[in-house]
Amino acid sequence: MPKALSFSTEIAKEVESRLMDLQMGIMVNILSHLPIKSIFRCKIVCKLWFHLLTSDPLFGKMYYKRSSYFPSIFLSINDSAIMLSPRFHLPSPTLYKQNLRLISSCNGFICLFNGWRNTVEHSVYISNPLLGEYFEVKLPEWEKRVQHVDYAFCFSETSGQYKVLRSVVIKFEGRPHVSELEVYTLGVDEKWRNVGEIPEPLCRSFCKANVNGVVHWMNSEKNDSIYSFNSEEVKSLLAPRDLETSSSCFTLVELGNCLC
Structure with a gap:
């Protein structure tokens, strides 16, 4: 040499x-x-x-x-007459595209839900669209008494961990339904932790806002409360006064690290 x-x-x-x-x-x-x-x-x-x-x-x-330029727009178009050239592709061609929806995004990662929320036939994926990679979150076994489930995705600023939240509505005969919250921490283990009952389940009909790692959602029937989850604890906040319409007409969003 x-x-x-x-x-x-x-x-x-x-x-x-x-x-x-x-x-x-x-x-x-x-x-x-x-x-x-x-x-x-x-x-x-x-x-x-x-x-x-x-x-x-x-x-x-x-x-x-x-990143000086980081694409932050995710579009879902159902009208076949509208043709778009996607910047990123879905994580797998085998997914039911008509039932695939975006749960949330954090720091460039996106959480996707595929399937039906009232049956065992659904999946949750975490994807990094820039790297073209994804993995499927291992879900707990489906119980017969479960009526439906919904999910949220957040990044904890305190612990530096990504978490998937899962609200489970459980039906009982002769008494009201119960809503429970389960938490899955990415990269820690494959176990879902039950943090107890919550006053209002996560509902896909009402957008969930992730502000500084805290997930917020509204009461689906009333407009007087906003719920938040942080540090394994659910808290209730008073919604702005004088909201004359029902909460179904509102959408929670994050704007400049503020809840809107």
Whole structure:
């Protein structure tokens, strides 16, 4: 081997060794400055980088904040006469597209629901459309007494974890239905934790707003309360006064880190 080539190889190995010796936070900080095409290449460098670029919530959060241009529009068009050229593709061609809907998005990740909310025949997916990757969330076993379920997706600023919320409406004979809330933390385990009963279930008819990692939703029958979930606890907030119409006419949205 020529001396010049041998010398350059040694330098490359030394640089690689020094980079791998960096603290995890510093390494994530460096990688978060890369353009998207470079990120694709870095995914195949080693298992550590693959994990950082695809699963580490800190990288996703830092990259999302640094992106000068980050597409944040998701359209669903049912009119076949309208043709669009999609920027991103759905995670799998086998999904029932007519029953596929967006639950929520956080830091560039999107949560998708596919199927029917009142039967066992449904699935929940977490997708990174920029990297073209997705995985299916393992759901708990369906019980016969379950009437319907709904989902929400959020990122906890406190713990740095992504969470999928699942409200379950359980029917009983001779007494009112009960709504319970279950939580699934991504990357921790495959178990759903039951945090207890909630006054009002998550309902797909009323948009859920995610503000600073806190999920908010409205009462489906009244317009006097807004519910929020954060740190494994459900709280009730008073809605703005003088709302003359029913809550079915309102939509909760996030605007500039504020609830609107």
